[in-house]
Amino acid sequence: MKDINIDNSIISITDVNLSRDIKLANIHISIFSSGDKTTAEIMDLLILKKKEIKFKMGIKLKSKFVPDLKFHLDNSMQSYDEINILLKK
Numbered sequence: 784m785k786d787i788n789i790d791n792s793i794i795s796i797t798d799v800n801l802s803r804d805i806k807l808a809n810i811h812i813s814i815f816s817s818g819d820k821t822t823a824e825i826m827d828l829l830i831l832k833k834k835e836i837k838f839k840m841g842i843k844l845k846s847k848f849v850p851d852l853k854f855h856l857d858n859s860m861q862s863y864d865e866i867n868i869l870l871k872k
Contacts, residue, residue, distance in 0.1 A: 791818030792825060797857045801850060808850040811857040822856065829854050 798811040812829070814822045829836075833852050841849040 792816040792820060794825065794829075797859070805846065805848050806850055807853065809853050809855060811855045813857045813859070826854060826856060 793815040795813045795815075796810060797813050800809040800811075801807070812826075814825050816822055816825060820828075833854075837849050837852060
């Protein structure tokens, strides 16, 4: 995934929910971007590269299936920061 330019951004996986049949993985991510990319642009890049991510997972996983990936933006850390700022006032 060398062509994704997310310099000055941190992407953290905060939660993964896997379906019982292991065919769907709901991945919750938190994005901290201080570069020129917005959170929405980074999400779009992840979705665009989903096939490549699945391929690389397939190499590492010792499973019959590689789950379909569904990305969800997790804003809980941003909400936490906003509440923390308000409480400090």
